[in-house]
Amino acid sequence: MEVDEMVVDELIVGRIGLEELKVGGIFPDLKVFKNKVREYAIDRHFVFVPVDSKSTKYAVRCKNGSCPFRISGTNYLDCVRVNRFVPEHTCPSTMSGNDHLLATASWAAETCLGLFPRPGDVTPSLIRAYVKDKWSITLSYTKAFNAKVIIHEIMCGNAEASYRILPAYAQEMERCNPGTIMLVYRTRQLWGSGDDTFGRLFWSFGPSIRSFSRTIRPLILIDVTHLRGKYKGILLAATTLDGVGGLFPLAFAVVENENFDSWLWFLLLLR
Structure with missing residues (x-):
């Protein structure tokens, strides 16, 4: 046991085979190991299939059963150790076309995540160009677009989570911005039936309200x-003009559709 602890200590600090695909190579967890195996296959233009996939072990072989390629990794204390690796790949390419079956949208997102400092910088074309340059495969536009969505959610959170915290966000906005009005309406509040989910949102910032009532032209x-x-949805906006003719935002609303009912609701709240 003392010998094992000493070996593991060395492995953890990276002195022996850290994150290398070789027998005895060490990875921090199965996720990192799986990603490394995936990149190995993508780089060599072949496809593998899982042989054993558990919470404590991961083993794959080439899609062509007669090919000798094999690799497996097993949990070893607080890390994953490669306990079998046959790197020879003797069969022709198991890919079809210039895309790669293992180059999924989630893989592309994880590969490209560090390239973009801001969510607005992420585009499918940049993702495709990077994957093409580094891996020599042509990622489909659909995969690249889905990768963009995944990256955006990692950086900004997903829409569902944002909708869930919207009422709390509205309260905080009113607390931190004196005079601000931010109203969240659920579907049952608006129509009295259906699912109790997000329906509409209205907001107007305190400084806009005060400026309009004191100095801005009385024109909306x-x-x-x-x-x-x-x-999807519709954004309704009410603006006015400042002293030099520039647009001055007054109030906004997010509604489901543009129709008489949604406009009447917005204008009544604006009033």
């Missing part, structure tokens, strides 16, 4: 635009 312009997020 209203407009609408379509939202392009996962759940």
Whole structure:
């Protein structure tokens, strides 16, 4: 036991085969090991199939059963050790076309995540270009787009989680911005039936309200635009003009559709 602890200590600090695909190579967990095996196959343009996939072990072989390629890793105390590795790949490429079956959207997202400092920088074309340059495979646009969505969710959170915290966010906005009005309406509040989910949102910032009532011209312009997020919707906006003719935002609302009912609801709250 003393010998094992000494060996593990050396492995953890990276003195022996850390994250190398060789017998005795050490990885911090199965996820890292799986990703390394996937990248190995992508780089060599072949496809593998799992032989054993458990919470404590992961083993794969080439998709072509007659090919000798094999690799397996097993939990070893607080890490994963490669206990079998036959690197020879003798069969022709098991890929079809220039894309790769193992190059999934989630893999592309994880590979490209560190390239983008801001969510707005992420585009499918940049993801495809990076994968093409590094791995020599042509990622489909659909995969690249899905990878963009995954990266955006990692960096910003997903839409469902954002909708869940919206009421608390509205309260915090009103607390931190004196005079701000932010109202979240659920479907049952609006229509009295259906699922109790997000229905509409109205908000107007305190400084906008105070400026409009004191110094801004008494003229209101209203407009609408379509939202392009996962759940679509419509953004209604009320603006006015400042002293030099610039647009001055006054109030906004997110609604399900542009119709008489949604406009009437918005204008009554604006009033």
